[in-house]
Amino acid sequence: MALLDIRGLQTWFDTRAGTVKAVNGVNLSIQPGETLALVGESGSGKSVTAYSVLRLIEAAGGRIAGGEVLFKGTDLLKLDAAGIRAVRGNRIAMIFQEPLSALNPVQSIGTQIVEALRLHRDIGLRAARERAVELLELVRMPSPRERAEEFPHRLSGGMRQRAMIAIALACEPELLIADEPTTALDVTTQAQILALLRELQQRLGMAMLLITHDLGVVAEIADRVAVMYAGRVVEEGAVGALFDRPAHPYTRGLLDAVRIEALPPGSRLPEIPGIVPSLLDLPPGCAFAPRCGRASAICQAELPALRAIGVGRRHACCHPHLEPVPA
Amino acid sequence: MSASAQPGLLWRLSVNRSAAGGAVLLALILALAIIGPLLWPGDPWEMAAPPMLWPGEDMANPLGTDVMGRDLAAGLVSGARVSLMIGLVSTLIAAGIGTLFGALGGFYGGSVDAVLMRVTELFQTVPSFVLAVVLVAVFRPSVATAVLAIGIVSWPATARLVRAQFLLLREREFVLAGETIGMGTPRLILTQILPNALPPVIAMSTLTIAHAIQTEAALSFLGLGDPNVMSWGTIIGGGREQLAEAWYVCGLPGIAVVVTVLAFNLLGEGLNDALNPHLQRR
Amino acid sequence: MKRRGLRPFVLRRLWQVVPVLFGIAALNFLILQLAPGDVVDVLAGEAGAATPEYMAQLRAAFGLDRPLPVQFLHYLGNLATLDLGFSFRLNMPVLGLIMTRLPATLLLMTSALAIAVVAGSLLGVLAATRVGSWADTALSWFVLLTYAVPTFWLGLMAIVLFSAGLGWLPSGGMYTVGAGHGALAMIGDVALHLILPAVTLSTFYMAVYARLVRSSMLELYGADFIRTARAKGAGEWRITLVHAFRNALLPMVTMLAYQSASLLSGAVLVETVFSWPGLGRLAYEAIRTRDLNLLLGILFFSSVVVVLVNLLVDLLYVLIDPRVDPAGRRA
Numbered sequence: 001m002a003l004l005d006i007r008g009l010q011t012w013f014d015t016r017a018g019t020v021k022a023v024n025g026v027n028l029s030i031q032p033g034e035t036l037a038l039v040g041e042s043g044s045g046k047s048v049t050a051y052s053v054l055r056l057i058e059a060a061g062g063r064i065a066g067g068e069v070l071f072k073g074t075d076l077l078k079l080d081a082a083g084i085r086a087v088r089g090n091r092i093a094m095i096f097q098e099p100l101s102a103l104n105p106v107q108s109i110g111t112q113i114v115e116a117l118r119l120h121r122d123i124g125l126r127a128a129r130e131r132a133v134e135l136l137e138l139v140r141m142p143s144p145r146e147r148a149e150e151f152p153h154r155l156s157g158g159m160r161q162r163a164m165i166a167i168a169l170a171c172e173p174e175l176l177i178a179d180e181p182t183t184a185l186d187v188t189t190q191a192q193i194l195a196l197l198r199e200l201q202q203r204l205g206m207a208m209l210l211i212t213h214d215l216g217v218v219a220e221i222a223d224r225v226a227v228m229y230a231g232r233v234v235e236e237g238a239v240g241a242l243f244d245r246p247a248h249p250y251t252r253g254l255l256d257a258v259r260i261e262a263l264p265p266g267s268r269l270p271e272i273p274g275i276v277p278s279l280l281d282l283p284p285g286c287a288f289a290p291r292c293g294r295a296s297a298i299c300q301a302e303l304p305a306l307r308a309i310g311v312g313r314r315h316a317c318c319h320p321h322l323e324p325v326p327a
Numbered sequence: 328m329s330a331s332a333q334p335g336l337l338w339r340l341s342v343n344r345s346a347a348g349g350a351v352l353l354a355l356i357l358a359l360a361i362i363g364p365l366l367w368p369g370d371p372w373e374m375a376a377p378p379m380l381w382p383g384e385d386m387a388n389p390l391g392t393d394v395m396g397r398d399l400a401a402g403l404v405s406g407a408r409v410s411l412m413i414g415l416v417s418t419l420i421a422a423g424i425g426t427l428f429g430a431l432g433g434f435y436g437g438s439v440d441a442v443l444m445r446v447t448e449l450f451q452t453v454p455s456f457v458l459a460v461v462l463v464a465v466f467r468p469s470v471a472t473a474v475l476a477i478g479i480v481s482w483p484a485t486a487r488l489v490r491a492q493f494l495l496l497r498e499r500e501f502v503l504a505g506e507t508i509g510m511g512t513p514r515l516i517l518t519q520i521l522p523n524a525l526p527p528v529i530a531m532s533t534l535t536i537a538h539a540i541q542t543e544a545a546l547s548f549l550g551l552g553d554p555n556v557m558s559w560g561t562i563i564g565g566g567r568e569q570l571a572e573a574w575y576v577c578g579l580p581g582i583a584v585v586v587t588v589l590a591f592n593l594l595g596e597g598l599n600d601a602l603n604p605h606l607q608r609r
Numbered sequence: 610m611k612r613r614g615l616r617p618f619v620l621r622r623l624w625q626v627v628p629v630l631f632g633i634a635a636l637n638f639l640i641l642q643l644a645p646g647d648v649v650d651v652l653a654g655e656a657g658a659a660t661p662e663y664m665a666q667l668r669a670a671f672g673l674d675r676p677l678p679v680q681f682l683h684y685l686g687n688l689a690t691l692d693l694g695f696s697f698r699l700n701m702p703v704l705g706l707i708m709t710r711l712p713a714t715l716l717l718m719t720s721a722l723a724i725a726v727v728a729g730s731l732l733g734v735l736a737a738t739r740v741g742s743w744a745d746t747a748l749s750w751f752v753l754l755t756y757a758v759p760t761f762w763l764g765l766m767a768i769v770l771f772s773a774g775l776g777w778l779p780s781g782g783m784y785t786v787g788a789g790h791g792a793l794a795m796i797g798d799v800a801l802h803l804i805l806p807a808v809t810l811s812t813f814y815m816a817v818y819a820r821l822v823r824s825s826m827l828e829l830y831g832a833d834f835i836r837t838a839r840a841k842g843a844g845e846w847r848i849t850l851v852h853a854f855r856n857a858l859l860p861m862v863t864m865l866a867y868q869s870a871s872l873l874s875g876a877v878l879v880e881t882v883f884s885w886p887g888l889g890r891l892a893y894e895a896i897r898t899r900d901l902n903l904l905l906g907i908l909f910f911s912s913v914v915v916v917l918v919n920l921l922v923d924l925l926y927v928l929i930d931p932r933v934d935p936a937g938r939r940a
Binding site for chain 2: 628629632633636640643644645753754756757758759761762765766768769773867870871873874875877878881892893895896897899901904905907908911912915916919
């Protein structure tokens with residue numbers, strides 16, 4: 001059974017201008033111990049999908065309008081407030097893009113790790129403080145005992161993200177959701193944090209949902225990748241297979257411009273001509289059709305469903321590319 | 328804000344609920360101050376009826392009389408004129424000093440700014456009401472000293488606001504353009520920067536009037552009012568001794584102060600919203 | 610908590626106080642110079658309370674024939690040695706008078722501030738957690754009204770209602786004359802007398818803090834670290850109190866520094882209304898008797914109190930916001 005199974009998720013934002021369907025029928029699943037990268041341009045709904053899993057989207061003004069989020073068979077969307085709190089930070093943890101603003105400025109990082117522990121574990125304050133130092137050691141924080149006493153503004157960007165990871169790992173979660181964890185860091189630090197994440201994931205055997213628009217990061221760390229466009233998954237597959245043979249014209253457009261082997265971390269998604277359609281007013285057919293060179297009448301008429309093209313390979317396109325990317 | 332924004336201003340003010348409410352209240356108070364003496368002629372200091380007449384007891388003195396038998400309605404009307412006048416004039420003084428200090432500091436920067444800001448800080452450190460009390464007491468209570476004293480203690484906020492505006496506007500293209508075509512400093516300040524810095528100053532001055540009216544009431548409550556002028560604070564101060572038996576003597580002028588200050592506060596807040604549309608709540 | 614360099618910080622701030630004190634002294638001197646009559650007329654009280662011999666002696670001591678800068682230096686020297694002169698009306702040194710009245714004023718100010726901070730925070734948090742509810746609307750009306758009500762009038766109306774009308778609380782003074790003995794009974798007695806003046810003085814600041822806390826809480830609810838707390842599994846109350854409110858305290862402390870002067874001004878009026886035997890009441894007595902020297906002494910001393918309070922507030926800010934580097938710049 002999949003660790004996490006997202007089925008038909010719809011997350012909407014009610015605005016004065018109308019309902020923004022930021023996530024509109026997303027299906028995804030993550031196996032235990034696996035890393036799934038979710039890629040797409042900003043506004044494609046990848047972050048909204050991630051925030052919907054822990055139902056953090058409600059505090060941001062969103063509304064989960066439909067679907068299921070099954071975590072080991074339990075629908076997280078049906079839990080009461082106490083039930084979802086017991087999952088957050090405990091069985092599913094999260095790290096964020098901007099570690100400085102994501103940490104409470106007036107608490108030492110040790111205190112913030114202790115809070116994460118004591119929210120879910122019956123552990124004394126002294127023991128929790130000891131554990132916090134161990135966790136900082138685990139994320140390779142230099143001189144962890146001293147750093148535990150420091151406030152976030154006194155740490156470097158990389159150390160802040162390490163502290164953030166220590167908070168997330170406090171209760172040994174089965175799934176870590178990482179929302180663009182390296183975007184705000186410089187290139188050297190990015191590589192270190194990525195290596196740390198990969199190492200910790202293997203050591204602790206946890207699964208990871210990695211939100212990124214950085215194809216270099218995907219190549220470096222992910223097992224599988226799902227590409228989102230205008231609130232839907234348009235293609236999905238193992239990293240190697242998908243990078244070799246992108247079927248969806250959107251994915252191909254993304255990958256055409258870059259040589260995968262040469263991708264350093266930090267490589268952004270290339271520009272594709274045209275603009276993303278307004279999520280307020282999506283066309284009835286394929287949302288990519290207005291920008292697609294292969295679009296035909298059928299693309300404008302009906303929404304293509306995700307269809308399987310081999311083990312773990314799926315795409316949502318009526319005119320997929322079948323040939324590999326020319327070398 | 329250029330002249331082309333002006334037609335929109337009235338409209339924005341009229342749709343702004345607090346501004347409209349404040350303007351209506353203010354119009355009522357003004358009307359009272361203007362036509363009041365016609366309705367209740369006679370000296371507010373003169374004994375007009377038996378003392379401590381409750382409001383409504385005798386329709387010749389609708390709001391009753393105080394312990395000396397002076398008509399409260401006439402007193403309130405006189406108080407309205409005094410309050411509005413002192414509030415307005417002292418605010419003009421405060422706005423003048425504040426604009427001068429803020430403009431010079433913001434325009435020249437450097438040591439001029441540093442000195443002026445130290446003086447401003449000094450006036451914010453000294454408890455302003457205590458300073459006003461000392462000034463009025465030393466220079467003898469009169470309408471003129473009250474106006475001056477309130478003006479002198481009320482300018483720092485305006486100075487800070489004007490300074491911030493000048494610092495922003497100083498670097499704007501139209502100011503630099505004026506400088507390059509050889510405009511003199513006074514002309515640059517008066518014709519280019521000041522008109523653009525004024526809208527928020529007007530909004531703040533409306534709030535300053537409200538505070539000045541409160542200060543005037545407090546001064547005359549302490550017995551530092553002009554002995555020849557009947558103001559709201561004077562009536563409240565005089566009614567203190569009979570507070571238990573005739574609380575309306577203190578109560579009515581106090582309500583007058585509250586309504587007037589409320590009117591200016593509402594108008595000021597409305598002006599603030601209307602003059603700074605980008606600061607409005609989403 | 611690692612707070613390095615706290616001592617140098619205090620010393621540096623103390624050093625910065627010197628020019629402010631100088632400015633206050635200069636302001637006082639300026640008022641004296643501009644006053645009608647000469648300095649000694651003002652200092653000795655106008656209506657001939659001092660003997661002509663003493664006035665002559667004072668004129669000589671002040672060196673009124675000497676140039677102004679010398680007189681100013683002389684004046685500064687007096688202030689520096691805390692010589693604020695003599696009150697001929699009350700027949701006591703001004704400093705002594707002020708010192709006997711200061712504790713009552715400080716008690717009133719700190720009680721009012723405590724009430725304002727606690728009640729204001731509570732109201733602000735309540736309104737922020739229920740934006741748009743009737744409680745939120747009621748708060749905005751309360752704030753609007755409180756901004757318009759003169760403090761001294763509020764005090765009078767409180768006396769009308771709670772003392773004259775309901776008879777619950779004493780209408781003035783600090784002690785009941787000839788009341789019971791024992792420290793506990795006395796504390797209770799003072800506390801009872803303190804309620805009306807302290808609540809009256811606190812009302813305006815309560816409104817200010819409620820509004821401030823409400824808006825900072827609303828701003829903080831959108832902060833990234835609040836989202837982190839939520840992702841950790843913290844409950845809404847924990848998020849509100851431990852994370853949001855703790856951070857909302859910072860702007861409140863900043864506000865406090867701006868208000869210490871106005872709080873003292875308010876105390877003058879409230880003390881007059883409630884016959885509270887503090888500096889304000891002393892100022893009222895000085896006004897009645899035209900004891901200008903005493904009045905100037907109160908002005909100087911209350912400014913000094915404001916300076917010291919602001920110093921304390923700065924220190925408090927360094928203690929509660931770890932981002933402030935006591936050695937200088939904000940990190």
